[in-house]
Amino acid sequence: GAVVSQHPSRVICKSGTSVKIECRSLDFQATTMFWYRQFPKQSLMLMATSNEGSKATYEQGVEKDKFLINHASLTLSTLTVTSAHPEDSSFYICSALGGGNSGELFFGEGSRLTVL
Amino acid sequence: QQQVKQSPQSLIVQKGGISIINCAYENTAFDYFPWYQQFPGKGPALLIAIRPDVSEKKEGRFTISFNKSAKQFSLHIMDSQPGDSATYFCAAREGAQKLVFGQGTRLTINP
Numbered sequence: 765g766a767v768v769s770q771h772p773s774r775v776i777c778k779s780g781t782s783v784k785i786e787c788r789s790l791d792f793q794a795t796t797m798f799w800y801r802q803f804p805k806q807s808l809m810l811m812a813t814s815n816e817g818s819k820a821t822y823e824q825g826v827e828k829d830k831f832l833i834n835h836a837s838l839t840l841s842t843l844t845v846t847s848a849h850p851e852d853s854s855f856y857i858c859s860a861l862g863g864g865n866s867g868e869l870f871f872g873e874g875s876r877l878t879v880l
Numbered sequence: 881q882q883q884v885k886q887s888p889q890s891l892i893v894q895k896g897g898i899s900i901i902n903c904a905y906e907n908t909a910f911d912y913f914p915w916y917q918q919f920p921g922k923g924p925a926l927l928i929a930i931r932p933d934v935s936e937k938k939e940g941r942f943t944i945s946f947n948k949s950a951k952q953f954s955l956h957i958m959d960s961q962p963g964d965s966a967t968y969f970c971a972a973r974e975g976a977q978k979l980v981f982g983q984g985t986r987l988t989i990n991p
Contacts, residue, residue, distance in 0.1 A: 871923040
């Protein structure tokens with residue numbers, strides 16, 4: 765099936781720094797990508813919907829200025845956690861909507877962010 | 881109305897047994913119902929999906945049963961194996977809208 769690559773898989777940073785996570789669709793073009801956050805033993809929480817060439821649509825309660833999303837091409841979306849704090853430590857997962865009529869959603873492997 | 885309720889929260893099944901996970905929804909406009917399997921530290925992977933025009937879909941040891949009138953759907957894993965131990969999420973979507981996930985079920989298959 766289609767492959768979505770996420771990088772880095774793990775990142776540790778100091779409080780106050782910014783961290784960028786990349787999400788790439790390797791063998792298909794994705795006009796729409798989604799970013800999720802997952803806490804331990806919990807379900808996936810949608811943070812935002814990223815559309816190529818336009819501004820992301822954020823879910824209620826998600827700070828736009830803290831979680832910057834850019835979808836500059838049909839194969840790449842980035843999530844930047846700005847001025848990270850320990851409470852931002854989490855597992856971040858992206859997904860890309862496949863083409864065609866299936867509407868299948870392909871997930872990346874996730875990125876574990878730890879803010880010290 | 882956008883919620884998908886999943887049960888049980890955790891499930892222990894003996895090797896070779898049948899694992900059954902249930903989900904219920906309210907939004908009758910949902911038209912796509914996937915199940916995802918997630919191993920620790922990994923992203924979810926699509927296991928099997930169904931649309932409401934069929935009542936059952938089988939792929940190998942995995943079967944989705946769909947009851948449109950009851951607004952329920954379930955995942956059955958036949959001949960469960962230790963390698964099936966993972967967290968399973970049901971989800972639902974209306975058209976091109978965002979996926980709504982269930983709360984997840986942590987499945988453990990005892991050898």
